Amino acid sequence: MRFVRAFLQFVAGSTRIVLRGNALYWSWIALLVALIVVGARAYAHQLATGLVATSMRDQVSWAFYIGNFTFLVGVAAAAVLLVIPAYVYEWKPIKEVVILGELLAISAIVMAALFVLVDVGRPDRLWHLIPGLGLLNVPASMLAWDVVVLNGYLVLNVVIVTWLLFTLVRGRHPAKAIFTPLVLFSIPAAIGIHTVTAFLYSGLSARPFWHSAILAPRFIASAFCSGPAVLLVLMQLLRKYTRFEIQDVAIWKVAELMAYSMGFNLFLFGAEVFTEYYAHTEHLVHMRYMFTGVEGHTEIVPFMWASLGCSVVAFVLFLIPRTRRHWVTLNLGCLLIYSGVYLEKGMGLVIPGLTPDTLGEIYEYGPSRGEWEVAIGVFAIGFLLFTLMVKVATPIMLGEFRVDTRVAAGSAAGPVVRPATAH
């Protein structure tokens, strides 16, 4: 009973925290809600007319939505970049912010799942994927496996975060014997979600652009840059607006790890480029479509060069210790990495993989207005979720929000929330 009561107090207190904030907080929430409304309207239209509301057609049958999905799985996987040093090497300065990584992972998985939801033709039949009720085609189908690992990863992170916060809020610490293995398990799980997502593509022999053994390593390498790029900016915001203490050294360490993964990512990509251009087989056409265009079809060429440019510049900025430690260049680097990887996964992976199609036809795809609106709506949902979770987690981590489990039953004393939490 005491446990249940404490949990109810935890929920009530969290709700109270979420409902309390300054003008900046409420304008941010209002903006996100407005964007969600825009996305919901576009999605309602798409539901009514069908996916013809998008620019996708038989030739390019996956596009912007699935690109976003892939990118976000990477962001979700990247939480491990923080988990690995924090728990394996017991590296203090990062340990405090691991929870932010896990919250980001939860939001990213929710967004990724939403991007799949908006992409399927029959969302009303998604229950066909539930084993027992429907039929999950494992072990053959990679998408079936992706459903399993993504949901598993979501549950894992929700359990870890909820448990940690609920324990801290009662002024205790989680039992290490169970908690540490759980956290350690999230490391292979994170690698797993992005690997399976890569296999979804690389397993398709019909699409030579994807059918490459280094696609999964490339996914992991690029995710290890893009996910932390979000976190670095967030860490700076948190320590500015709350009493959250994040040491410079923690931020620099993450930036250093990002430099290595970006270097590795560029190396792997270079290996792909070399193999295709040197061998110069008919499979080169997809890479040519990406970098130079084919027969005057150049829709995605600027995006790809922009992506490459962003990634290379960011790599240099993060590699040189002076620019890595300078706040302007550090944040510029984060922005460049995020843009570079987003363009690469959002446009550069899916579309050249499907263009030209398997019988050589070129259909030039560019996202429709509806697709943009739906995508913005999905991102707004993720940002909203993340904002609310961080709003609750921050005062708990700082010890400003506690529920008193020793209070006698029937007492009026509820959760204690100190006013300092507002930001």
Add this chain to the structure above:
Amino acid sequence: MNREASDGTACAPPSVGEGTLSRRDFLCAVVGCAAAATLAGCSEFTHTSFFRKHLRELSKEEIARMLAELEKELSEQYGKPVTVGIDAARPGVQFAYALDLSRCVGCRRCVKACVNENNQGRDPAIEWIRVLEMDKDKGIDFEHANPYYEAEQVPRPGHFYMPVACHHCRDAPCVKSCPTGATWSDKDGIVVIDYDWCIGCRCCMAACPYGARRFNWTEPKVPAEEVNPQMHYLGNRPRPKGVVEKCTFCVHRVRAGRYPACVEVCPVGARKFGNLNDPNGEIRYVLENKRVFVLKNELSTRPRFYYFYGI
């Protein structure tokens, strides 16, 4: 040929044989709490009801009821008597197809016949067969193929024509990729789709090396007067919005001993079809006496669709 027969089921989705009844009861219990109407929907199974089982788990009675329901619905919709069959694969039958590239003139009559026979959407136009015009001096080169040539001028000098539709692969990448087992290779080798089970994720379209699959990007429209009322549940019945469709070798015809519509209509006799197990069949003659090849052999999909040069 026994190996052939077992191949059909090798790609089949895993069946969940046991406990189907209890699961259904469970469903009824769950949904029953929500509304009595839904409960009725559970006990009186219809094809439109939200919850149903995979086709392979439905009993004969349930399937019969579902088809009757469909027939009634479609007859009302199109204002003429519609029959929806579900003929199963006949034992000992292994279908295969062969296309004579030296005879095909690219007239696209097969495309038209296929559209009419199989109730493909007219607006937007869905065509299961794609006829590619290719340069004779380039050979089979998809990068320079043209599927949008003008049909009145065929055959254009210096060109040859290559029709492509579903190759009904023995190791079908589409079947492997489907997360819900909505598409499978039947015992006679025909790769079919249950349009009421497909979730529209389009993994199969990404997986297919032959560009054979079409998606219903919006509600397909077939004028009532043009609807072919002889339908098959896994074949030419009208498809809903948001699901994938493709060539079924005219499953409703071939399982009744007839030729596919494209074979029948071809004015130059370029299309051959039959049972591989029939030693006197046309298809056996072609495979034994002509030099045949399959598209994208290197992908090891083992198509049932062969090309050859007859003259």
